[in-house]
Amino acid sequence: MFKKVIWPLIVVSSLVLSIIFIGGxxxxxxxxxSEEENETEKSMESIQSLPGEKANMPTDSSEILILGDSIxxxxxxxxxxxxxxxxxxxxxxxxxxxxxxxxxSIPGYESADLVKLIKSGENNASISEANLxxxxxxxxxxxxxxxxxxxxxxxxxxxxxxNYKENLAIVTKEIRAINPDAQLAFIGLYNPYSEEEPExxxxxxEWNYETRLIVNSTVKFAYIPTYELFxxxxxxxxxxxxxxxxxxxxxxxxxxxxxxxxx
Amino acid sequence: xxxxxxxEITKILLKKKMILIVLLLLxxxxxxxxxxxxxxxxxxxxFEAESGGVEYDWRSLTAQRLDDLEERSANEFIPKEVRASVxxxxxxxxxxxxxxxxxxxxxxxxxxVQFVEQGILLFIPLLVVILAADLVSSEFSNKTIxxxxxxxxxxxxxxxxxxxxxxxxxxxxxxxxxxLSTLISYLFFQQWGFSEPIVTGFNLVNGELNANxxxxxxxxxxTLLIYSLLWFVSIVVASITLLISVVVDNSSSAIGIxxxxxxxxxxxxxxxxEWELVKYFFVTNLDLTRYLTGSYQLIEGMSLNFxxxxxxxxxxxxxxxxFIVFNRKDVLV
Numbered sequence: 362m363f364k365k366v367i368w369p370l371i372v373v374s375s376l377v378l379s380i381i382f383i384g385g386x387x388x389x390x391x392x393x394x395s396e397e398e399n400e401t402e403k404s405m406e407s408i409q410s411l412p413g414e415k416a417n418m419p420t421d422s423s424e425i426l427i428l429g430d431s432i433x434x435x436x437x438x439x440x441x442x443x444x445x446x447x448x449x450x451x452x453x454x455x456x457x458x459x460x461x462x463x464x465x466s467i468p469g470y471e472s473a474d475l476v477k478l479i480k481s482g483e484n485n486a487s488i489s490e491a492n493l494x495x496x497x498x499x500x501x502x503x504x505x506x507x508x509x510x511x512x513x514x515x516x517x518x519x520x521x522x523x524n525y526k527e528n529l530a531i532v533t534k535e536i537r538a539i540n541p542d543a544q545l546a547f548i549g550l551y552n553p554y555s556e557e558e559p560e561x562x563x564x565x566x567e568w569n570y571e572t573r574l575i576v577n578s579t580v581k582f583a584y585i586p587t588y589e590l591f592x593x594x595x596x597x598x599x600x601x602x603x604x605x606x607x608x609x610x611x612x613x614x615x616x617x618x619x620x621x622x623x624x
Numbered sequence: 625x626x627x628x629x630x631x632e633i634t635k636i637l638l639k640k641k642m643i644l645i646v647l648l649l650l651x652x653x654x655x656x657x658x659x660x661x662x663x664x665x666x667x668x669x670x671f672e673a674e675s676g677g678v679e680y681d682w683r684s685l686t687a688q689r690l691d692d693l694e695e696r697s698a699n700e701f702i703p704k705e706v707r708a709s710v711x712x713x714x715x716x717x718x719x720x721x722x723x724x725x726x727x728x729x730x731x732x733x734x735x736x737v738q739f740v741e742q743g744i745l746l747f748i749p750l751l752v753v754i755l756a757a758d759l760v761s762s763e764f765s766n767k768t769i770x771x772x773x774x775x776x777x778x779x780x781x782x783x784x785x786x787x788x789x790x791x792x793x794x795x796x797x798x799x800x801x802x803x804l805s806t807l808i809s810y811l812f813f814q815q816w817g818f819s820e821p822i823v824t825g826f827n828l829v830n831g832e833l834n835a836n837x838x839x840x841x842x843x844x845x846x847t848l849l850i851y852s853l854l855w856f857v858s859i860v861v862a863s864i865t866l867l868i869s870v871v872v873d874n875s876s877s878a879i880g881i882x883x884x885x886x887x888x889x890x891x892x893x894x895x896x897x898e899w900e901l902v903k904y905f906f907v908t909n910l911d912l913t914r915y916l917t918g919s920y921q922l923i924e925g926m927s928l929n930f931x932x933x934x935x936x937x938x939x940x941x942x943x944x945x946x947f948i949v950f951n952r953k954d955v956l957v
Contacts, residue, residue: 382851382852389849
């Protein structure tokens with residue numbers, strides 16, 4: 362029984378199976394080989410691009426420029442440091458490198474105002490020097506709609522959104538024309554009135570989504586989401602006016618910014 | 625030589641290890657397949673309860689996802705690599721819709737791969753260990769080594785015949801695992817799903833998943849690839865087991881040592897993933913399947929080729945050492 366049936370069965374089947382497995386094994390190694398080639402190409406690219414970035418950082422004056430509205434300005438922060446100051450603390454801890462901040466934000470600014478400001482050319486020098494430009498705009502465009510009634514709200518929102526998108530595109534283009542290398546970061550909007558009217562949140566989400574489309578289609582332009590960060594922490598992260606972020610709120614945004622652009 | 629191998633195979637078969645292993649496999653595969661079927665049914669029920677009695681309609685969900693993806697692919701701003709992976713997912717989903725297959729149903733071909741993915745680190749190596757651990761050491765503990773060595777055959781031939789027999793049995797074991805997991809899960813799921821397309825060939829570049837090199841192959845080919853990797857891993861484990869079996873002349877401590885190193889290796893991987901040396905340990909490299917599935921890697925700088933190299937080095941080294949040790953070993957029984 363053993364010699365006649367089982368033994369030949371075992372020999373033949375193990376031989377055939379071994380051949381199949383070796384074949385499959387070779388294929389999977391091949392599959393990964395094509396990957397490996399890609400990998401080396403990729404890593405070479407990244408090696409080439411890395412020194413460029415590194416070289417930029419110390420030679421340029423390592424400026425941080427903040428453009429935009431009250432959130433960029435830092436209203437609500439008890440220590441009056443805002444996103445820029447807090448972000449600077451985070452990175453100087455890590456790099457021991459001195460950076461300077463210029464805050465050109467003006468509270469109450471809407472996107473159209475920002476376009477005017479940039480077109481006026483008064484910030485051209487700081488834009489061209491900056492290594493990191495933090496943009497915070499749109500909150501006031503959207504907040505104006507607070508006073509619309511529910512009938513006209515949708516229409517007004519669409520109009521505001523279209524204008525805002527145009528303005529944001531212009532701002533991006535202008536900044537890029539002056540400084541093509543700087544890292545840009547856009548501070549997304551959070552919802553300061555979460556529980557009251559959940560249906561209004563959809564407007565905000567659409568707004569953020571459209572912003573994101575513009576931001577992410579530009580090179581070196583990071584979108585910093587804040588909606589999720591603030592959603593369940595409004596008590597801690599909003600200042601006493603229940604609209605602007607508190608010190609903690611700014612800290613969280615700064616940490617998010619650091620996490621997204623520096624890792 | 626052939627008769628020696630034949631002799632060793634007879635010994636392995638007489639020990640009825642294979643029956644024990646098949647029983648273990650039967651129990652575990654049935655349990656896992658039943659569990660998957662159960663949780664799938666639960667999920668469908670939950671979905672129906674949540675959506676207010678609407679019957680679960682995968683077609684509309686898949687079509688919706690497909691629309692989403694097509695819209696994304698049409699967007700000219702997305703990078704080329706992202707589009708490539710989106711297009712591949714579109715191809716995959718289109719296949720599901722055209723062939724009227726629900727993409728999330730459990731199928732036999734999905735199950736057999738999952739079984740390997742889950743088992744390749746511990747369960748399947750343990751089965752190999754059960755098969756191999758007493759190959760040499762039991763000769764010592766049963767004192768049959770005397771009879772074996774008094775034959776006019778060089779010692780290395782005896783060990784070689786044991787090793788060949790072990791490889792043959794391991795090959796058959798891998799096949800049995802594949803057949804059992806496919807057949808049993810088919811009984812539960814009633815679907816083969818071998819022609820479904822699947823995306824593979826991911827790799828990590830600078831810690832990010834790179835979908836650049838992905839390719840679309842059928843489930844059947846994929847299963848074959850995964851089982852080939854499993855076969856390689858099993859042979860490596862078998863070689864290391866052989867070494868332990870030669871060095872230790874007690875089968876139970878041989879099994880103990882191997883179990884300890886398999887389980888301890890998992891701990892190493894988790895707690896010391898920063899430590900450079902960990903990636904040269906064989907347990908860390910056992911999970912070859914994750915290179916095909918593109919799942920998360922604990923340690924950077926590891927690739928399929930790297931792992932295969934490390935594993936081969938381990939296997940070769942243990943074979944060399946076991947031959948040297950076996951040749952010189954004093955037989956005092």
